[in-house]
Amino acid sequence: MSTHDSDARASHPLTPYGWSPRVEAAFDAVALTSEHVLLPARVAAARRGGAEVLLPEPETAEHAPAVRRAARTDPAGAPTSGDWVAVRRSGDAWLVEAVLERSSALVRQGVATDSHDQVLAANVDAVLICEAADQGPNVGRLERFLTLAWASGAAPVVAVTKADLAGDRLPEVVELVESVAGGADVHTVSAHTGDGLDDLARRLLPGSTWVLLGTSGAGKSSLVNAVAGRTLMDTGEIRGDKRGRHTTTRRQLLTLPGGAMVLDIPGVRRIDVPGDADGVDRTFDDIQEFAERCRFADCSHGPEPGCAVVAAVDEGELDARRLERWNRLRREAERNRSRADRRLREEEKRRWKANDKVARDARRRKRGHAF
Ligand SMILES: Nc1nc2c(ncn2[C@@H]2O[C@H](COP(=O)(O)OP(=O)(O)O)[C@@H](O)[C@H]2O)c(=O)[nH]1
Numbered sequence: 001m002s003t004h005d006s007d008a009r010a011s012h013p014l015t016p017y018g019w020s021p022r023v024e025a026a027f028d029a030v031a032l033t034s035e036h037v038l039l040p041a042r043v044a045a046a047r048r049g050g051a052e053v054l055l056p057e058p059e060t061a062e063h064a065p066a067v068r069r070a071a072r073t074d075p076a077g078a079p080t081s082g083d084w085v086a087v088r089r090s091g092d093a094w095l096v097e098a099v100l101e102r103s104s105a106l107v108r109q110g111v112a113t114d115s116h117d118q119v120l121a122a123n124v125d126a127v128l129i130c131e132a133a134d135q136g137p138n139v140g141r142l143e144r145f146l147t148l149a150w151a152s153g154a155a156p157v158v159a160v161t162k163a164d165l166a167g168d169r170l171p172e173v174v175e176l177v178e179s180v181a182g183g184a185d186v187h188t189v190s191a192h193t194g195d196g197l198d199d200l201a202r203r204l205l206p207g208s209t210w211v212l213l214g215t216s217g218a219g220k221s222s223l224v225n226a227v228a229g230r231t232l233m234d235t236g237e238i239r240g241d242k243r244g245r246h247t248t249t250r251r252q253l254l255t256l257p258g259g260a261m262v263l264d265i266p267g268v269r270r271i272d273v274p275g276d277a278d279g280v281d282r283t284f285d286d287i288q289e290f291a292e293r294c295r296f297a298d299c300s301h302g303p304e305p306g307c308a309v310v311a312a313v314d315e316g317e318l319d320a321r322r323l324e325r326w327n328r329l330r331r332e333a334e335r336n337r338s339r340a341d342r343r344l345r346e347e348e349k350r351r352w353k354a355n356d357k358v359a360r361d362a363r364r365r366k367r368g369h370a371f
Pocket residue numbers: 161162163164165189190191192193214215216217218219220221222223234235236237
């Protein structure tokens with residue numbers, strides 16, 4: 001072959017969808033051990049019992065038995081938007097044989113004791129958190145979305161949307177957002193005037209995957225359409241027409257004309273933060289820094305002596321309300337962590353019992369055969 005490896009990669013038909021050496025290696029590991037001829041594909045949207053995949057042509061695929069079984073045990077393992085999968089042809093149908101290892105996963109914490117986490121999006125490079133300039137901002141919500149994004153393994157970026165509606169308050173709004181954004185960059189944009197769109201568009205690199213996070217009405221779809229220069233997503237404007245209230249419930253990976261992929265997660269009002277301490281720590285890295293200077297390593301940042309966090313509040317270096325929100329999210333993450341642990345233990349017990357039953361049945365059968 002005359003082409004170099006990098007050329008071959010650049011010309012791979014899945015390159016526009018984010019095909020990378022990492023994904024290639026993950027696919028090879030699966031393909032080499034399979035008895036079937038497998039092809040790599042990216043999941044655009046999950047559907048009942050299967051997925052819409054890009055091969056790169058869009059196709060519908062069903063879960064192969066192994067994937068179905070795995071999804072029953074742990075729904076978080078089912079193919080979701082953004083996943084890389086290995087598929088194969090079976091008669092007229094496509095079957096998803098395996099979900100490849102994820103580089104990141106945006107997880108919605110299961111709230112009920114027995115409920116599972118839901119993976120909202122996989123293999124995401126960046127999360128674009130949209131917060132409308134004319135309604136707030138709601139810093140508690142922003143911190144929650146930031147925590148979710150950091151916990152996913154993707155990098156958060158904040159868009160202060162509808163800048164044209166904020167009037168004189170805009171600088172104040174942006175300053176407030178920046179004060180809680182931490183390591184996330186803040187872009188101020190208006191889908192209506194076009195302000196700030198070029199700067200944001202420059203970050204949407206070809207082959208990168210972005211997830212939009214924000215409440216309904218924050219201007220996510222309008223922003224995507226404005227960046228794309230055409231209507232890729234339905235916006236609030238069409239609501240209330242003859243078709244009635246239109247709310248998108250599908251999480252579908254779309255490709256922007258510039259080559260980046262975006263995924264909207266509609267209808268997000270509030271998401272419980274996952275039991276991943278790293279997400280909270282990174283969101284509140286300012287408090288984390290103070291906490292490292294506390295006298296005791298296990299400081300609860302309460303009334304004990306030598307607490308650098310409490311001292312920072314006293315000295316006006318840290319907003320007491322931010323400290324309160326930090327404590328709340330830390331407690332929530334902890335609660336969700338122990339809930340997840342409990343669920344794991346229970347599942348283990350169930351599996352163990354099931355295995356036990358299989359063994360018992362086998363013994364019984366064996367005894368039966370002896371006669
Ligand atoms: N003035 C103004 N209105 C906007 C802007 N972006 C969105 N909107 C309006 O806000 C409403 C909700 O927008 P939409 O994109 O559907 O929000 P989504 O639910 O987050 O996708 C719609 O009526 C939009 O026209 C903007 O930049 N400026």
